[in-house]
Amino acid sequence: MSSHRKPSIALLAAPETSASVLYGLYDVLLSVGAVYPDMVNGVPGDELLDVRIVSADGKPFHCIGNIPVEPHAAIHDVSTLDAIVVCDMYTSIYDVPKGRYPREVEWLERMHASGALITSVCSGALLLAESGILDGHAATAHWAYRDMFQRHFPKITFRNASVLCLAAESDRIVTAGGVSAWHDLTVYLIARFCGYRTAIETAKVFLISGHSEGQSPYSVMTRPMECTDRSISECQLWIADNYSTVKPVEKMIERSGLKSRTFSRRFRAATGFTPIEYVQALRIEEAKQMLETDQLSSGDVGSAVGYDDPASFRRIFKRGTGLSPAAYRKKFQRISQIAKGN
Structure with a gap:
């Protein structure tokens, strides 16, 4: 990666994405390097990351809550990235979304093979699971998807207590838990691409403290997906x-x-x-x-x-x-x- 090129991060979104996750990620990542100096010294710094919102076709759409989204690009127009964040893509715990995002899944496979870091927030991990890049690895998503992962993706070890799962980091895969776990993933990405000091400074600006206790205190026992016995x-x-x-x-x-x-x-x-x-x-x-x-x-x-x-x-x-x-x-x-x- 050239020292003169900003690290590039794409936020993959769909109509099933939460606006809070998509725009929260975008706002914080886009501010990296710029806002902290402005708040402390009164002089804005340079933006350190190239952040783009992408979707399957690049056309404007409305996400959850009828919030408008205007992607910067379609996925087929993006071939070189340092990292991808698959935003949450809500699905019922009884509705396995296999086959729902074929273009996105194929793109993720291709981008991972080309060297990009692939990350996800909440139910976004289901796309990583379908792509096969999580096979043989541990991963996390919202605790409510534990049963779905165990039944339909048995090659993946699901860590329902984790907020941020780094078990597959060496294979360029990082998964985050429930929707607010985008905070933890964002700090990780900033530290990885811009350094720990910049990550700490950004966390101070946005009052991000992380979820040090994990997901376990928040989890609730869910009903099994089916019981025919x-x-x-x-x-x-x-x-x-x-x-x-x-x-x-x-x-x-x-x-x-x-x-x-x-x-x-x-x-x-x-x-x-x-x-x-x-x-x-x-x-x-x-x-x-x-x-x-x-x-x-x-x-x-x-x-x-x-x-x-x-x-x-x-x-x-x-x-x-x-x-x-x-x-x-x-x-x-x-x-x-x-x-x-x-």
Whole structure:
């Protein structure tokens, strides 16, 4: 890369893209090198990055919220880039978008082969998955797509707790989690192409602090994409109302009439969880809601969801959310206070 050429970054967007992601990325990346000197010394600096919005055909369109987008170029007109950011392209957790973006997927394959860094935000990772460049690698996207990735892209290790997954960085692939994870990806891109000092300065301008705790505190247990196994489905319905019972897995096995190993195998095939993981996830979800709104002690919350040993509850809760019960309560009750204007 010539020292006289600005690093070039393309933001790939579509009608299913969130305006907040697309324009947030564009605003911050375009300001790199220019805004910080202006705010500190009153003299604008030079823009350090060449940032362009691209789409399949380059024609104006409206993204989510009916927000107008005027791409700078069509993808077939762009052949040399340092990096590509595939913006989020919303799809239901039940609607696998294979075959929806054939031109974009082919372009990503070609650009990756030519040496470009390929990155994604949230559901944008689904395009990387379809292209095959993620096969054999770990990646992340919004936590709600965990089941979709596990079922339809089994060659990819899905890291639902990660906000920014750098596991495939050496192969020029970086994926970011939920939509606001574009903050973390942006800081990474600035540091990579302009240096850490510039990344820190830009983060100061836009008050970007990142998501150091990962996605786990925000994740919610989602329903499996499908469950055609009637025995397992009936056990799911029962445990939803009886998660705090003693020896819940044994009781589900009894209700199913299956042998233990058969039940475990069929349960995992139907839900993506082992039976005990499923019970623990249900209990944690209920505990999270109680911690967000109630004033019970963490020990009482643990007891209410089926853990009489406070130490066990704290350990399992932290493993599932990345935070202790006390830290989780502090984080989300603070959000509640902000919402109420306190």
